[in-house]
Amino acid sequence: VYNYQNSILPDTSFCSIEIGPDGSIWIGASNSELFHIMNDTIWEKFDNVNSTLQNSDIYDIAFQDSLIWVANYAGGFHCFNGHNWELFNYPDSGIVDGSIFYDINIIEDTIWVSAMYSLIKIVDNEWTQFYPEDFGLSNSVIYESKIDNNGRLWVATSSGVICVNSDSSVLLFNMNNSSMECNDIYQIETDDHGNIYAGTYGRGADKFNG
Numbered sequence: 001v002y003n004y005q006n007s008i009l010p011d012t013s014f015c016s017i018e019i020g021p022d023g024s025i026w027i028g029a030s031n032s033e034l035f036h037i038m039n040d041t042i043w044e045k046f047d048n049v050n051s052t053l054q055n056s057d058i059y060d061i062a063f064q065d066s067l068i069w070v071a072n073y074a075g076g077f078h079c080f081n082g083h084n085w086e087l088f089n090y091p092d093s094g095i096v097d098g099s100i101f102y103d104i105n106i107i108e109d110t111i112w113v114s115a116m117y118s119l120i121k122i123v124d125n126e127w128t129q130f131y132p133e134d135f136g137l138s139n140s141v142i143y144e145s146k147i148d149n150n151g152r153l154w155v156a157t158s159s160g161v162i163c164v165n166s167d168s169s170v171l172l173f174n175m176n177n178s179s180m181e182c183n184d185i186y187q188i189e190t191d192d193h194g195n196i197y198a199g200t201y202g203r204g205a206d207k208f209n210g
Contacts, residue, residue, distance in 0.1 A: 008043050009035060015073075018061040026068070028058025032075060052078050052087035062104035062111075069111065071101035077113060077120075095120070096129065105147045112153055114145045119155060135162050135170055148190040156185040161198050161208075173208070180206050 004011040009027070016028035025037040032055045036044040047053055054075025062069045070078040076089030090097040100116035111122040119130045119142055132140035140159040147153055155162040160174030160183045174183045180198070185206075187199035196208040 052085040060103040156188040
C-alpha cells in the first residue's frame with residue numbers, strides 16, 4: 001500500500017489511475033499533481049512547477065504511442081512526450097472558454113476528449129469541436145465517453161446517450177426512442193461482449209446490447 005506516509009503521494013484524494021504501455025503506473029490527484037510509479041523505488045511527480053499542469057483535478061490519463069495525454073478538469077488538456085509538456089486551453093486550438101476536461105478516449109490516430117460543453121476530436125493535430133446542438137441536443141452537458149470494440153464512441157450526456165459510428169454518423173438514445181429510464185446519464189461503460197452500460201442520475205443503470 002502506498003500512501004503519504006511511505007511515498008511521495010500527498011494526503012489527498014485521487015481522481016484517476018492508469019497503467020502505461022510499459023506497465024508503469026500513473027496516478028492523478030485532486031491537487032493538480034501527477035505521479036508516475038516506475039517501480040517501488042523510482043517515482044516521478046509532475047505539478048505546476050515542473051510541468052504545464054494547472055491547479056485543478058487530474059481527471060483522466062491516456063496513452064498514444066510515446067505521448068501521454070492528461071485531462072486536467074478546469075486546467076486544460078495537456079500532452080507530455082517524455083521530455084516536454086504542452087498545454088491546450090482557451091483560446092488555443094479553438095477550445096471554448098470554460099471547457100472542463102473530463103476524460104480521454106484514443107482509437108488509432110483519433111483522440112476524443114469530453115469537455116463538458118463540447119466533444120473534441122483530434123486527428124493529426126487538427127482539432128474539431130462538436131457541441132450538443134450538433135447532435136440535435138440543446139442545453140445539454142457532456143459528461144463522459146467510451147469507445148467500444150467496434151470503434152464506436154458512446155457519449156453520456158444530460159439528454160441521453162450519443163453513439164458516434166466509425167463513419168461519423170450519429171445516433172441518439174433517450175427515453176423517447178428506447179427503454180431508458182432516465183435521460184440524465186452521468187457515466188458510460190462498455191464490455192468485451194459489446195454491451196453498453198449507462199449510469200443514470202438516481203434511476204440505476206441501463207444496459208444496451210449494442
